[in-house]
Amino acid sequence: MTAKIDHPSTIDLPAxxxxxxxxxxxxxxxxxxxxxxxxxxxxxxEAFVEIFGHTVERADQLAWRIHRTGKAVAAVRPKxxxxxxxxxxxxxxxxxxxxxx
Numbered sequence: 001m002t003a004k005i006d007h008p009s010t011i012d013l014p015a016x017x018x019x020x021x022x023x024x025x026x027x028x029x030x031x032x033x034x035x036x037x038x039x040x041x042x043x044x045x046e047a048f049v050e051i052f053g054h055t056v057e058r059a060d061q062l063a064w065r066i067h068r069t070g071k072a073v074a075a076v077r078p079k080x081x082x083x084x085x086x087x088x089x090x091x092x093x094x095x096x097x098x099x100x101x
Contacts, residue, residue, distance in 0.1 A: 028101040029082035030073045035066045036095055044094060048074060051088045076101045 033044070041063045048059035052075045065072040075085060082098050089096040
C-alpha cells in the first residue's frame, strides 16, 4: 500500500504572518533521507513524488543531494505526517529518520 500524505510540498505563509510565531505554534519535524548503496535513484524519486507530492525535478534534485552528501531533508511536516512519511519510506526500504525542525 502506497502512503500519500495529502498536503503541499511547501508551507505558504501570508506575507504578514510572523514566522517566529508560526514555528513556535507548529510541531514541525524534518524527514531526513540517508544514502545507501542499494536503493536506486528511480525508487527514491518515485517515493518522493508519491509520498511528499514533490515534482519529479525536485525529487531528482533531492536524490542527487543525498547521493553527494549522504543525506538530505526531504520534507518538513507536522510530527504525525512526518512519522507517517518515514514509515512509508521504510516500507520501500529507504533509510529515513526524523529530526525536530
